[in-house]
Amino acid sequence: MTEAKLDLIAKLLAKAESTTPEEAEALTEHAERLMVKYGIEQARLDERRARSGQAGEEIVQERIIFTGVYARDMRELGTRVALALDTVRPLHADHAAGSLLYFVGYASDAQQARVLTASLEVQAMVAMRAWWAAQRESYRWCTEGDRRRARSGFIRGFAAGAAERIDDSRRRIIEEAASGTDLVLASRRDRVDAVIDRMATRRARGRQRADAGAYVHGHRSGREARTGERTVTPGSGGAR
Numbered sequence: 018m019t020e021a022k023l024d025l026i027a028k029l030l031a032k033a034e035s036t037t038p039e040e041a042e043a044l045t046e047h048a049e050r051l052m053v054k055y056g057i058e059q060a061r062l063d064e065r066r067a068r069s070g071q072a073g074e075e076i077v078q079e080r081i082i083f084t085g086v087y088a089r090d091m092r093e094l095g096t097r098v099a100l101a102l103d104t105v106r107p108l109h110a111d112h113a114a115g116s117l118l119y120f121v122g123y124a125s126d127a128q129q130a131r132v133l134t135a136s137l138e139v140q141a142m143v144a145m146r147a148w149w150a151a152q153r154e155s156y157r158w159c160t161e162g163d164r165r166r167a168r169s170g171f172i173r174g175f176a177a178g179a180a181e182r183i184d185d186s187r188r189r190i191i192e193e194a195a196s197g198t199d200l201v202l203a204s205r206r207d208r209v210d211a212v213i214d215r216m217a218t219r220r221a222r223g224r225q226r227a228d229a230g231a232y233v234h235g236h237r238s239g240r241e242a243r244t245g246e247r248t249v250t251p252g253s254g255g256a257r
Contacts, residue, residue: 023128026051030136045136049183052129053190056104057198059125060205076212078108079127081134084115086165087142090172092116094141095134097180102187104206105130106213121216122209133183141175 029048063073083091092109095118099107105122118134120127148171156164191198 022051022055023132026129026132030132034136034139049133049186050190052133053187056102056126056129057191057194057202059123060104060201061198063123064201064204074123074125076122076209077124077127079120079122079131081118081120081131082112082115083118083138087169087172088116090169090176091138091141092118093173094137094176094179095120095130097176098134098137098183099130101180101183102126102130102133103184104202104209106209108213108216121213123205126205137176137179141172141179144175145171 026048029044029051033044033048059074066073081092081095083089083095096107096109099105099120099122104126105120108119108121110117110119120130122130145168149168152167153164156167159167191202
């Protein structure tokens with residue numbers, strides 16, 4: 018994927034975050050489809066290059082560092098984005114500066130995962146704050162830890178819902194593409210997996226169970242995130 022195409026996608030998503038819900042829907046649907054289609058084009062190009070003995074796109078690591086109270090929740094969001102895109106593999110690491118997420122994949126795919134994660138990170142916070150403003154009273158008798166866990170659960174539910182929508186959209190586009198596209202992408206994914214297998218990794222510690230109600234609300238909001246067909250209206254303000 019060229020820098021010009023990445024720039025176009027970034028501009029579409031940026032504009033979608035500051036416009037009407039109707040225009041945002043069209044902009045983000047266009048951006049996501051561009052991402053997937055460009056990814057398919059790049060995969061086919063690399064396949065042709067490999068058959069002719071030419072060098073293809075490089076497998077890289079893209080790093081994102083998340084900070085703040087919801088750092089691990091946002092890392093989970095990025096992880097789910099990578100898995101939904103299917104050709105990118107996520108790796109975690111904890112650092113004094115925050116929660117690290119590495120996207121391992123072909124350069125264009127890893128950049129795509131990074132762009133989507135950044136957009137959804139903003140949307141998740143906006144949606145959570147709006148939800149918390151409406152639901153805060155129902156948690157008035159809870160401890161601060163329980164309230165924080167509820168907000169965390171919303172974000173984790175949002176991540177799951179958004180990832181499902183990305184996966185659904187990707188599958189539809191592949192079905193519409195030329196015959197053999199799924200095999201080309203599977204081969205691309207297998208090569209990334211081979212790189213992961215050669216890396217020294219260890220299983221991360223499991224997360225604490227989320228607040229069930231908050232998770233369900235977050236999941237519904239994530240399903241409606243601006244990754245293809247619906248939108249979450251931008252807003253401002255902090256969660257308390």
